[in-house]
Amino acid sequence: TLNKHNLPPSPALKFPIIGHLYILKEHIHRTLENLSEKHGPIFSLQLGKRLVVVVSSPSSVKECFTKNDVVLADRPPLMIGGYNCTTIIDSCYGDHWRNLRRICALEILSVTSLKKSQTIRQFEVKLLLHKLFQNCNDFGTIFELKSKFTELSFNVIMRMVSGDGFFDQDKGKAVYFRELIDEFFSNGGASNVDDFLPVPFGWIYKFIKKNALTQLGKKLDEFLQDLIDEYRGVENQNTMIDNLLSLQESQPDYYTDDIIKGIILVIVIGGTDTTAVTIEWAMTHLLNHPQVLNKVRTEIDSHVGFDRLVNETDLPNLKYLQSIISETFRLSPAAPMLIPHQSADDTKIGGFDVPRGTILLVNAWAVHRDPLVWADDPGSFRPERFEGIDVKPWELLPFGMGRRTCPGAGLAQRVIALTVGTLVQCFEWEIVSKDSDIAEGSGLTLAKAEPLNAKCKARDIAYALL
Numbered sequence: 260t261l262n263k264h265n266l267p268p269s270p271a272l273k274f275p276i277i278g279h280l281y282i283l284k285e286h287i288h289r290t291l292e293n294l295s296e297k298h299g300p301i302f303s304l305q306l307g308k309r310l311v312v313v314v315s316s317p318s319s320v321k322e323c324f325t326k327n328d329v330v331l332a333d334r335p336p337l338m339i340g341g342y343n344c345t346t347i348i349d350s351c352y353g354d355h356w357r358n359l360r361r362i363c364a365l366e367i368l369s370v371t372s373l374k375k376s377q378t379i380r381q382f383e384v385k386l387l388l389h390k391l392f393q394n395c396n397d398f399g400t401i402f403e404l405k406s407k408f409t410e411l412s413f414n415v416i417m418r419m420v421s422g423d424g425f426f427d428q429d430k431g432k433a434v435y436f437r438e439l440i441d442e443f444f445s446n447g448g449a450s451n452v453d454d455f456l457p458v459p460f461g462w463i464y465k466f467i468k469k470n471a472l473t474q475l476g477k478k479l480d481e482f483l484q485d486l487i488d489e490y491r492g493v494e495n496q497n498t499m500i501d502n503l504l505s506l507q508e509s510q511p512d513y514y515t516d517d518i519i520k521g522i523i524l525v526i527v528i529g530g531t532d533t534t535a536v537t538i539e540w541a542m543t544h545l546l547n548h549p550q551v552l553n554k555v556r557t558e559i560d561s562h563v564g565f566d567r568l569v570n571e572t573d574l575p576n577l578k579y580l581q582s583i584i585s586e587t588f589r590l591s592p593a594a595p596m597l598i599p600h601q602s603a604d605d606t607k608i609g610g611f612d613v614p615r616g617t618i619l620l621v622n623a624w625a626v627h628r629d630p631l632v633w634a635d636d637p638g639s640f641r642p643e644r645f646e647g648i649d650v651k652p653w654e655l656l657p658f659g660m661g662r663r664t665c666p667g668a669g670l671a672q673r674v675i676a677l678t679v680g681t682l683v684q685c686f687e688w689e690i691v692s693k694d695s696d697i698a699e700g701s702g703l704t705l706a707k708a709e710p711l712n713a714k715c716k717a718r719d720i721a722y723a724l725l
């Protein structure tokens with residue numbers, strides 16, 4: 260029946276059963292960008308049994324998330340833990356999703372809640388600065404930074420979720436949970452490959468792989484159950500878990516334990532790695548552009564002075580720092596293809612038919628390098644390009660746009676800017692050989708191929724404040 264449709268163009272070579280699956284290798288965003296140069300900004304692929312439409316230009320993105328936003332607000336089945344597509348990331352568009360969104364937006368990640376929790380982030384960032392300062396000598400010391408940034412983002416989120424108790428009582432707990440999350444990512448995370456495979460290949464895959472993921476899902480579930488049980492009945496500590504448990508008291512049928520566990524899990528999965536790799540990319544770009552590093556340090560010194568650390572209320576005034584973060588998101592978006600969407604009904608994009616049940620992939624990475632928007636050498640790191648321009652949401656969308664946009668964007672931006680700002684304020688930085696090269700690794704999030712190493716030396720202000 261698909262033949263009756265005017266589908267977006269598609270590569271000619273297509274095999275039985277696997278269709279175009281052979282095309283997808285590492286660096287999918289680059290492969291798909293090449294295809295868009297050949298087939299246009301809206302093209303389609305047959306990935307096994309699923310029809311996939313890929314959009315790669317600002318105008319097609321705009322069409323998807325304005326006019327078509329509701330019809331494209333579904334998700335294909337992902338696998339987040341074992342909660343049967345009931346979490347905010349993987350649930351279909353509808354009342355249940357809308358409710359989870361509202362909880363996230365109002366109770367957890369609103370501007371008011373973020374203001375309340377800023378001391379948590381400042382505390383964790385200061386711990387990182389201390390660690391670097393204590394281990395760094397007068398001649399400069401080389402550090403591997405990636406793992407430090409991952410620990411920081413994980414700790415920020417867990418302290419917001421469950422308060423100081425999580426770390427004070429028993430360090431083993433935090434370590435164990437991080438191991439489970441790492442295992443989740445190294446297992447291909449949420450990608451649900453059997454969704455693409457026709458019978459009986461899908462069944463075979465399910466049998467082998469899902470078994471492992473189900474085991475992992477069980478361990479994650481047990482861990483989260485223990486965590487919330489521990490907090491039940493403990494009064495008012497003003498953590499996310501407390502807020503969720505008091506909602507449970509007033510509406511027990513709706514806010515079941517599974518819903519609460521699902522919320523915690525997606526926040527940790529959605530918020531940890533993404534934030535850490537973005538900080539790593541920002542520092543990498545700064546190390547490769549010492550003149551930018553010096554310029555932002557001058558901005559920080561003149562706005563903040565020398566008797567205190569940068570804090571979150573400074574961030575709106577540090578315009579050049581903000582441009583550096585925007586330029587980092589543009590060149591190195593942590594989720595280069597966003598998260599897959601799915602059409603809930605027949606629709607049209609750019610005049611082409613998009614039948615109900617089509618998977619939509621958005622190549623944000625390609626949009627961010629579109630030469631018509633980013634005219635001045637789109638591939639180079641130049642924060643100045645953001646000065647005095649009005650960027651449209653469909654031109655720069657590291658967090659997506661429309662109804663399914665990332666609810667953690669405000670939190671992520673605070674953590675990233677605060678970390679990069681204080682690292683620049685407290686230390687001199689130097690690149691080590693070619694460790695600051697900008698090769699991209701493989702994996703769900705756009706990580707660097709090699710974890711960042713850099714040489715750091717404390718500035719006078721670090722001696723005074725740390």
Ligand code: HEM
Pocket residue numbers: 347348349360525526527529530531533534537592593594597598599657658659660662663664665666667668670671
């Ligand atoms: C640099 C950091 C981050 C980046 C680049 C990022 C990016 C994204 C993107 C691209 C999406 C999908 C948008 C779409 O479907 O079109 C998303 C969704 C989501 N993100 Fe983030 N994110 C980041 C940090 C966070 C943080 C800190 C949290 C939570 C505390 C979070 C929680 C979520 C959730 C729950 C969703 C699913 C929303 C839904 O399906 O309705 N993210 N994020």
